[in-house]
Amino acid sequence: MKCDDVFEVILTRGPLTEEMAEHLEGCEECAGLNEAVVALDKEGDRGRKRDLSAGAVDYVLSEAARITGERISPPHTKMKEWWLVQRLAAAAAVVLAAGLGIMLLSRMLAPEERAAAPVEFAVRDTGTEIDGLREDLTADISGFAGRHYANGGAGQLYHEIADLKSRMEAASAGLQLEFAGL
Amino acid sequence: MVAEDRVLIVGLKRGDMQCFQKIFEKYRRVLFAYLRGILHDDGLAEDCVQDVFLELARKADSIDIKRGVKGWLFRVGRNRAIDRIRKRSREVQSETAADAEDSGDRPDDDLIAAEASEGLMMAVRSLNEAEQDIVMMRFFGGLTFAEAEEATGVPLNTLIWRCRRALEKLRKKIGKLEL
Numbered sequence: 001m002k003c004d005d006v007f008e009v010i011l012t013r014g015p016l017t018e019e020m021a022e023h024l025e026g027c028e029e030c031a032g033l034n035e036a037v038v039a040l041d042k043e044g045d046r047g048r049k050r051d052l053s054a055g056a057v058d059y060v061l062s063e064a065a066r067i068t069g070e071r072i073s074p075p076h077t078k079m080k081e082w083w084l085v086q087r088l089a090a091a092a093a094v095v096l097a098a099g100l101g102i103m104l105l106s107r108m109l110a111p112e113e114r115a116a117a118p119v120e121f122a123v124r125d126t127g128t129e130i131d132g133l134r135e136d137l138t139a140d141i142s143g144f145a146g147r148h149y150a151n152g153g154a155g156q157l158y159h160e161i162a163d164l165k166s167r168m169e170a171a172s173a174g175l176q177l178e179f180a181g182l
Numbered sequence: 183m184v185a186e187d188r189v190l191i192v193g194l195k196r197g198d199m200q201c202f203q204k205i206f207e208k209y210r211r212v213l214f215a216y217l218r219g220i221l222h223d224d225g226l227a228e229d230c231v232q233d234v235f236l237e238l239a240r241k242a243d244s245i246d247i248k249r250g251v252k253g254w255l256f257r258v259g260r261n262r263a264i265d266r267i268r269k270r271s272r273e274v275q276s277e278t279a280a281d282a283e284d285s286g287d288r289p290d291d292d293l294i295a296a297e298a299s300e301g302l303m304m305a306v307r308s309l310n311e312a313e314q315d316i317v318m319m320r321f322f323g324g325l326t327f328a329e330a331e332e333a334t335g336v337p338l339n340t341l342i343w344r345c346r347r348a349l350e351k352l353r354k355k356i357g358k359l360e361l
Binding site for chain 1: 194196197199202203206210211212214215218219228231232235236238239240242243302303306317320321322324342345346349350352353354356
């Protein structure tokens with residue numbers, strides 16, 4: 001039996017065979033090493049019974065929970081997600097607003113009204129012109145009635161009536177053009 | 183590695199705090215005992231243990247499931263302790279330089295004082311750093327030599343040889359101290 005074999009068993013806390021136990025009793029060096037190991041084991045056992053202070057234990061557990069939370073879901077990722085949510089919300093709001101606007105316009109302006117609207121504007125414009133002409137004509141006729149034509153007054157009257165006729169023709173032509181454009 | 187540890191690491195990577203609690207409960211005392219042994223200061227050792235487990239929470243993703251968490255904890259704890267020792271030795275050096283004339287301490291005085299209650303611990307502290315390290319890991323941290331190899335990066339046979347040499351030194355000191 002060699003000292004190295006016994007020492008290995010002592011150091012690894014393995015079971016000693018009878019032969020080893022006999023060697024240990026007879027070998028001062030191995031017995032001394034065994035004594036040192038036993039003393040260290042006892043000291044180690046005593047040392048391992050001591051715990052951290054309660055404050056240190058609480059601190060580690062609370063800090064570790066915080067750190068683990070950040071590791072699993074880092075703050076910058078949260079920020080990115082938040083920005084993504086904001087952008088999606090903004091895009092959704094724009095689409096919604098556009099949709100609502102279109103819907104409201106559609107309701108305000110029914111199809112038949114939209115179809116009629118250009119005609120109405122054209123008639124209104126032309127009507128204004130005709131009204132103007134009628135007033136002019138009424139004024140002219142009143143003027144003819146109270147006017148005294150002397151020395152070829154018939155010629156002047158002829159020119160005035162021709163002018164009136166050409167203006168009415170122009171208004172009529174304009175009205176036709178506007179309706180043709182529709 | 184214990185199969186349970188693998189399950190705990192997987193849970194920890196997923197952010198399961200119960201797994202963290204179990205690892206903390208399982209290893210904090212052995213790590214505390216080891217760090218107290220090499221730092222010789224309860225307060226510093228406690229700070230180191232806190233740092234190590236918070237590092238675990240931070241870097242859980244980087245832990246190799248196959249290699250296990252125990253070796254990782256001791257490796258990080260050992261590095262932290264070495265940093266503290268270096269920092270402390272710088273502070274002590276500057277303080278010692280200032281108080282050099284007042285100092286009457288002698289290494290032998292420590293050993294004489296140790297005979298009363300902390301004889302063994304004082305004997306361990308008289309070993310060199312590498313020997314103290316393996317003794318603390320083996321007997322206070324309860325690591326196997328394979329786990330100690332993983333934690334220190336020192337080859338297994340070197341660790342065994344160091345441990346034997348340390349024990350031989352301790353045997354002589356224990357004989358003198360009659361523990």
